[in-house]
Amino acid sequence: MMSSTTAVTAAIERVPVEIYKGNNGLEKVVLREARGSSAEVYLYGGHVTSWKNDHGEELLFVSNKAIFKPPKPIRGGIPICFPQFSNLGSLEQHGFARNRFWSIDTNPPPSPTNSSSKTFVDLILKPTEEDMKIWPHSFEFRLRVILRPSGDLMLMSRIRNTNTDGKPFTFTFAYHTYFSVSDISEVRVEGLETLDYLDNLQNKQRFTEQGDAITFESEVDKIYLSTPTKIAILDHEKKRTFVIRKDGLPDAVVWNPWDKKAKAMADFGDDEYKHMLCVEAAAVEKPITLKPGEEWRGRQELSAVPSSYCSGQLDPQRVLGS
Numbered sequence: 001m002m003s004s005t006t007a008v009t010a011a012i013e014r015v016p017v018e019i020y021k022g023n024n025g026l027e028k029v030v031l032r033e034a035r036g037s038s039a040e041v042y043l044y045g046g047h048v049t050s051w052k053n054d055h056g057e058e059l060l061f062v063s064n065k066a067i068f069k070p071p072k073p074i075r076g077g078i079p080i081c082f083p084q085f086s087n088l089g090s091l092e093q094h095g096f097a098r099n100r101f102w103s104i105d106t107n108p109p110p111s112p113t114n115s116s117s118k119t120f121v122d123l124i125l126k127p128t129e130e131d132m133k134i135w136p137h138s139f140e141f142r143l144r145v146i147l148r149p150s151g152d153l154m155l156m157s158r159i160r161n162t163n164t165d166g167k168p169f170t171f172t173f174a175y176h177t178y179f180s181v182s183d184i185s186e187v188r189v190e191g192l193e194t195l196d197y198l199d200n201l202q203n204k205q206r207f208t209e210q211g212d213a214i215t216f217e218s219e220v221d222k223i224y225l226s227t228p229t230k231i232a233i234l235d236h237e238k239k240r241t242f243v244i245r246k247d248g249l250p251d252a253v254v255w256n257p258w259d260k261k262a263k264a265m266a267d268f269g270d271d272e273y274k275h276m277l278c279v280e281a282a283a284v285e286k287p288i289t290l291k292p293g294e295e296w297r298g299r300q301e302l303s304a305v306p307s308s309y310c311s312g313q314l315d316p317q318r319v320l321g322s
């Protein structure tokens with residue numbers, strides 16, 4: 001549903017941000033690059049719901065049954081998990097940032113990472129009085145979503161402790177990215193082999209990954225620890241490779257609910273598990289603590305590149321090398 005467009009310009013040179021009414025009238029920002037790529041970000045959740053390449057192909061998965069209605073988070077895209085990942089604390093699952101209304105930050109402090117890209121939006125989340133009843137801390141969470149001329153999508157988060165009571169706070173975090181894949185049984189993940197992980201399906205027990213590459217034939221819910229800064233998702237059928245580059249986010253969660261859990265989720269189609277995979281750049285094992293005035297940064301950059309390889313013959317260096 002596309003209706004009124006508003007141009008928001010800032011002092012810096014940039015492409016004006018387009019704002020539309022999206023599903024259920026919720027506002028979304030649309031970013032477009034000259035070569036044809038695009039991205040959409042809902043203010044509800046600060047949530048990227050679409051990332052398309054130059055050919056207009058959607059690269060993120062969003063469920064056909066996704067509920068675009070507060071307080072339910074949107075099923076798919078890139079939910080932001082903050083200030084708590086999963087159920088690792090007293091807050092609701094994955095924290096509250098994904099079901100709060102963010103604002104456009106028209107006057108963000110300078111950021112060193114945006115020298116060349118002009119297509120981006122700055123969002124900000126600050127806690128309400130109600131939020132502070134459940135998490136008694138004052139913070140400013142700035143999220144910049146950048147679409148590069150190449151079509152790469154970058155998310156950069158800056159979280160600042162603005163407590164005036166002198167108290168530090170501690171949080172865990174994830175970019176809960178749902179990648180769109182042709183067929184989960186044709187997908188492999190590279191970059192996590194031989195690493196330790198906590199298995200959410202086995203009481204978060206710690207194991208060491210043994211296989212050459214990670215492939216999928218049943219439910220998976222693992223938190224890989226101290227992961228490299230690059231991870232690749234190879235979609236054999238689609239001949240597409242996603243590359244995740246991350247910074248400040250040592251862990252990587254890999255999740256697919258598979259058939260049984262899919263059926264139990266109201267906002268997820270019974271067979272949709274075949275067409276998605278979550279690989280989530282995260283900071284989980286070692287929670288982050290900020291003193292008043294301190295700021296944390298966590299960044300992920302996503303690329304989608306054509307891949308032509310024969311299963312089992314991939315040289316990981318070719319994908320993961322810079």
Ligand SMILES: O=P(O)(O)OC[C@H]1O[C@@H](O)[C@H](O)[C@@H](O)[C@@H]1O
Pocket residue numbers: 086093094176200221222253255280
């Ligand atoms: O249904 P939610 O709250 O969006 O969570 C989906 C999944 O998110 C993953 O990150 C967790 O590891 C899983 O345990 C969880 O089931």
